[in-house]
Amino acid sequence: MEFSAEARLIHTGTARAIGSPVGPALTLTSTYVSHGVHDPSLPAYGRNTNPGWQDVEHALAVIEGEGCQAVVFSSGQAAAMALMLTLSEGRERLVMLDDGYYKLRNLATKLRPHGVEVVTVDLLDLDAVETAIGAGPSVLWGETPTNPLLRVADLAGLSALADAAGTPFVVDNTVATALQQKPLEFGALASVYSLTKSLSGHSDVLGGAVVTRSAELAESLRAWRGTGGAILGPFESWLVLRGLKTLPLRLERQSQNALAVVEFLERHPRVTAVHYPDGPLVKTQMPNGAGCLLAFELSGTVADADAVVAAARLIVPSTSFGGVESTWERRARWAAETAPDTLIRIGTGVEPAADIIADLSQALRA
Ligand SMILES: Cc1ncc(COP(=O)(O)O)c(C=O)c1O
Known part of the structure; x- marks a missing residue:
């Protein structure tokens, strides 16, 4: 067997x-x-x-x-x-x-x-x-x-x-x-x-x-x-x-959380673009979900994006992703990064989606 x-x-x-x-x-x-x-x-x-x-x-x-x-x-x-x-x-x-x-x-x-x-x-x-x-x-x-x-x-x-x-x-x-x-x-x-x-x-x-x-x-x-x-x-x-050993459980939850966050961000008036794997190729290549990583672009300045990241009370402002705790950062704070200036990358953790979205919602008022 x-x-x-x-x-x-x-x-x-x-x-x-x-x-x-x-x-x-x-x-x-x-x-x-x-x-x-x-x-x-x-x-x-x-x-x-x-x-x-x-x-x-x-x-x-x-x-x-x-x-x-x-x-x-x-x-x-x-x-x-x-x-x-x-x-x-x-x-x-x-x-x-x-x-x-x-x-x-x-x-x-x-x-x-x-x-x-x-x-x-x-x-x-x-x-x-x-x-x-x-x-x-x-x-x-x-x-x-x-x-x-x-x-x-x-x-x-x-x-x-x-x-x-x-x-x-x-x-x-x-x-x-x-x-x-x-x-x-x-x-x-x-x-x-x-x-x-x-x-x-x-x-x-x-x-x-x-x-x-x-x-x-x-x-x-x-x-x-x-x-x-x-x-x-x-x-x-x-x-x-x-x-x-807990990878399958974490990935399932993190992917669901990422989808919930994408849906929230797509409707947010301050967000000009949301990046997450989607489309027919994703369905064949990634049949079990698309992971914890997503990014969005904010209208306004670099200082506005930095203020949003700093305002988080649950999501941890830090680089890296894939941990059990949600993290985010403005990527272009790294000198050699070529991402757009106000792009914020999020790695969703395994917290309940409602908590992540509540935190995002309050931080986006900063
Ligand atoms: C896609 C990708 N590949 C490789 C690396 C490098 O991994 P490490 O930081 O473990 O050296 C990273 C780190 O962020 C990454 O995001």
Whole structure:
């Protein structure tokens, strides 16, 4: 009998022998007893393995789908860096979206001195993508829905173009998570995640991961991690695993809350635009809901938008999203962010929707 991915996710790390602790073990060690010629299948040093991160990797692979392997890192950026470094070897160009999480574009430009040209493109424009990846050996880097504009790219269409050009296609799936979108099923080589957001879900830990069916890619990523040292520590792994177990419940509630907030904002006289994944593509690509992240644009000035954010009494003014508590921020307060000046991004938490809307309503009077 095969249990569902959700059931297997919840039971990851739980032993069943009589007398075993039900809570997953926390193994705090930097080194392991070993001597003689090293046997690579045995643990020897904490930069190469820890039982805690193995459990997280198992859980992430289970929700991504059959035959997947996950490799965890110390943050989403660290996971992206290892993936960019691995895939850009022998390729000249990193073709990536021109919106999305701005720090990933920052990261990509750091590869320039090492011979990788970064080309940005609108991922929703398939002709432009085809031209960009056809101009030389490339890697195609996607993100959908994007942070913070929540634009949705056509994963099947992009995969087909990438396949035809012999281009590895990877997708930042942080906003949706594998429970709400499975890029590998649409043909992507790998999904990359910040575990810091919905996957861990409690705003208490940073982490990252790459999930793939390619044993070769997973092996190179492990080699980058073991050599570069961007490991997920044992306690961080334990926190991520603990958070992951409630992912299905949190996502369901957060997605419902996001829809309720979108509906409220669409009718608000101070709001000029609301961004949330919608339309026929979303229904096929994200059949289980569209996640906790949304954004809206406010009429008026930057100071007006800042005053609204500061006036919240429940929603926490802070960056990041995906935690159990609702958070918001004016995105363009970050110097390199390209979002419109008065765009406010919200990550809905798991509070009752009526409380979030009551707080929004009073803050929008500021
Ligand atoms: C879509 C996306 N990808 C990657 C990252 C980077 O993750 P981390 O902050 O864990 O390094 C973020 C962080 O906000 C993000 O929003």
